[in-house]
Amino acid sequence: MxxxxxxxxxxxxxxxxxxxxxxxxxxxxxxxxxxxxxxxxxxxxxKRQALRIGLSGTPGVGKSTFIESFGLMLTEQGLRVAVLAVDPSSARSGGSILGDKTRMERLSRDPNAFIRPSPSQTNLGGVARRSREAVALCEAAGYDVVLIETVGVGQSETVVSEISDLFLLLLAPAGGDELQGVKRGIMEIADVILVNKADGELKSAASRTCADYSGALRLLRKRPQDPAGFPKALMVSALEDQGLSIAWDELQQLDAWRREHGHWQQRRAEQAQYWFHEELRQAVLSQLNSAEAQGEINQLAQQVASGEVSSVKAAGLALARLNITTG
Amino acid sequence: MxxxxxxxxxxxxxxxxxxxxxxxxxxxxxxxxxxxxxxxxxxxxxKRQALRIGLSGTPGVGKSTFIESFGLMLTEQGLRVAVLAVDPSSARSGGSILGDKTRMERLSRDPNAFIRPSPSQTNLGGVARRSREAVALCEAAGYDVVLIETVGVGQSETVVSEISDLFLLLLAPAGGDELQGVKRGIMEIADVILVNKADGELKSAASRTCADYSGALRLLRKRPQDPAGFPKALMVSALEDQGLSIAWDELQQLDAWRREHGHWQQRRAEQAQYWFHEELRQAVLSQLNSAEAQGEINQLAQQVASGEVSSVKAAGLALARLNITTG
The missing domain is CATH 1.20.5.170 (Single alpha-helices involved in coiled-coils or other helix-helix interfaces)
Incomplete structure (x- = not known):
């Protein structure tokens, strides 16, 4: 090539x-x-740069519909939009959340949009690097906005937040009790919470849910990278194209404020450091992946299982046999 | 010493x-x-061995009251009971979920009970090894039952399930909607779910919650280590000492069945292997912890932050400078 x-x-x-x-x-x-x-x-x-927007939401909140409507709104404004998926869960199932592009039929036919399904990967380290590099490629290809989608599982939000400038959490309307269904860690990385499906029968429920989350967000510790009023919760209807341009205005305002106050630059620098440490961790751990290492480790694992040697002692033996000197 | x-x-x-x-x-x-x-x-x-019971539940479900009532029931039967806490969250706050023994005043005064608060630790690897070793010490000291308590945060359930023979999930009564508040991963490691506070005003809510979780458990994939009917959900009232002896009978039956069918032995062997791999991972990663390594890494992290060098390249440089050969 x-x-x-x-x-x-x-x-x-x-x-x-x-x-x-x-x-x-x-x-x-x-x-x-x-x-x-x-x-x-x-x-x-x-040095081309896009606005990187991370998007998380559990299945059923209408992520595909949202991405399609939001993406089409952006392309109508003359912006070029790339959509990527980070989905460590598909690593296990072999599936892909964006595998079926027909889920975003109109957007996928838009010449100013690029949609990339998530690959089948075998580990989160691989998913993370692939996602970072795919974002960099989309930026180089001149996309103005890169949407990075994930489902709310395990560490995938961390991965996405560490490659995004802004993080959106998409929710469906629900009873007030359900607040605790959203992990605190995800609340804490969200810049804007969008309560989707604010249409038809669910409109009043969406309004209540939005108020509940607005309240919950106010209880979180103030972050230095937020102007007054952020993080915030907004209602949208992806189905009826309601609230999307307001959401986009809010995201742009937040982004502009952060750039102006040095937070954008600082965040990208911190992210680069984060990925440096992660690369280092993965590389160091790869010492255990060679065929020779795997042979030794499997042999010792048998002895550990049979009770011949304790797990701590076996670890010491493995390191000695592989000539790995530890601190 | x-x-x-x-x-x-x-x-x-x-x-x-x-x-x-x-x-x-x-x-x-x-x-x-x-x-x-x-x-x-x-x-x-x-080779002394106790029945190791892991116990998880978010704050407010009545864990302390449960441990006190359950522990006293066991000591009244002539059993000796040790209670340990695994609490990685206290690593951050410096706090301790069992720090205040007065939460279990009667049990802590019982000569056949031993209660150990969770220590302030700095990393989950350390917490895990400390917890495993503390369990081994309690077994050597002749305790019949070791209860290992954790709050439902992050990876702590994994740690606890990997040092337990049985895993209990304690829940409070709640609306049916709240099912999703419990992470699927925790449902999947639970052997018995106990819906606590089945007393007074909450009794009917507890009954509904118990039925909901029974239904949810039936939807999970059948595990080879379970006899018919397990995992199961039961109602208890730790406050009124209701249902505790039934729960204990069920746990003993489950344990006996697993021992008889080789699952107990197999599980302990798998756990030993798990900890061998974890010890190995932690040891390999400790190559990055020496003062020399930290110096190099911090220097490179500065260059990464300033954009002089990419995160991937910096990781390569760090490995070369530290003479770490990777696979």
């Missing part, structure tokens, strides 16, 4: 080239990894 | 010796660690 040529095509917004490049960064092969690194280095020189 | 003497005292059920030994395994000092390992090796030869 001619990496310089691929780079040029991506910079000229060739969607097929972008798709090929994402496939490249998703590959686990060593030669592909080297090419991916070369490509990312070439593209990084152009 | 004379480790042989300490070992003898623990084997003769000296509570002060047990408390000192737990303090020893909690210590981060290298000489203490060596002593702890020596002590645990001495005690392991006696």
């Amino acid at each position: 001619d990496i310089a040529e691929l780079s040029t095509k991506i910079l000229s917004s060739d969607r097929r080239a972008l798709a090929r490049a994402i496939t490249l960064v998703e590959s686990g092969r060593a030669d592909h990894r080297a090419q991916a690194t070369e490509l990312l280095d070439l593209l990084a020189q152009h | 004379d480790i042989a003497e300490l070992s003898t005292k623990i084997l003769s059920s000296d509570r002060r010796a047990l408390a000192r030994a737990i303090t020893l395994v909690e210590s981060g000092r290298a000489d203490h660690r060596a002593q702890a390992t020596e002590l645990l090796d001495l005690l392991a030869q006696h």
Whole structure:
């Protein structure tokens, strides 16, 4: 593969080239990894940047409908929109939350939109790096907004918040009791909570839910990166296109304020550091992944299972046999 | 410290010796660690085993009242009971869920009970090893039942389930909607769900909640380690001592069935393997903890933050400078 040529095509917004490049960064092969690194280095020189918006919400809250309506609103304004999915759960099932593009039929046909389903990956470390690199590729391809979608499982919100400038939490209307269904950790990373389905029979429930979450957000500790009034909860109806432009205005205001006050820059710097530490952790742990290491480890694991040796002692033996010196 | 003497005292059920030994395994000092390992090796030869019961429940479900009532019921039957807490959240706050023994005033005065508050620890790896070793010490001291308490945060349930034979989930009565408040992962590791506070005004709500969870448990995939009818949901009132002996009967039946069918043995073997892999991971990651490593890493992190070098490249540089060869 001619990496310089691929780079040029991506910079000229060739969607097929972008798709090929994402496939490249998703590959686990060593030669592909080297090419991916070369490509990312070439593209990084152009320093193109999009507004990165993370989006989380459990199944059933209407994420696809929201992304379709929100994405189409942005493309109508002349913006170019990329949609990526981070879905560690699909790593297990082999499935893909965006696998079926027909879920966003109109947006997927829009020439100013790019939708990339989540890949089948085998570990969250891999998912994280692939997602970061896919975002960088979309930025290089000139997309103005990159939406990074995830379902609310395990550590995926952390991954998404660490590659996003803004984090949206999408909720469905519900009884007031259900507040505790949202993990506190997710509340704490949300910049804007959108209560979807504020239409038809659910409108009054959406209003109550929105008020409940507004109250809950006020109880959270004030974050230095928030102007007055943020984080906030808003009602939207993706189905009826209600509230989406207000939400977009709010997101833009928040983004502008953060850029003006240095928080955007600081956040991106912190994220780069976070990923440096994560890369380091994953690399160090990969010492245990070689065929030789796996052989030793499996053998010791048998002895641990049979009670011949304790887990602590076996760990010490494994390190000695693999010549790993620890601190 | 004379480790042989300490070992003898623990084997003769000296509570002060047990408390000192737990303090020893909690210590981060290298000489203490060596002593702890020596002590645990001495005690392991006696192969004493307790029934290890993990207990999880969010604040407010009445965990302390339950442990007090349940523990006193067991001691009245002539059993010796130890209560330990695994609380990674206290690592951050410096607090301790069992710090205030007055929460279990009667049980703490019972000569056949031993209550150990959770320590202030700095990482989950440390919490996990300390907890495993504290359980082993309680077993060596001749306790028949070891209750390992945790609050429902993050990975603490995983830690507790990986050192327990049985896992109890304690819940409060609630509206039917609230089912989703319990993370699926916790439902999946529960052997018995106890709906507490089945007394007074809440009795009918408890009955509904119990029925809801019974239904939810039936929807989970059948596990090979369960006899017919398990996992199951039961109602209890720790305040009024209702349902506790039924719960205890059920737990004993489950334990007996698993022992008879080889699942108990298999589970303990799998747990030993799990901890072997965890010890190994923590040891490998500790390569990054030395003062030298931290110096290099902090310096590179600065360059990453300023944009001089990418996170991936910086990770490669750090590994090279620290002479860490990865697979």
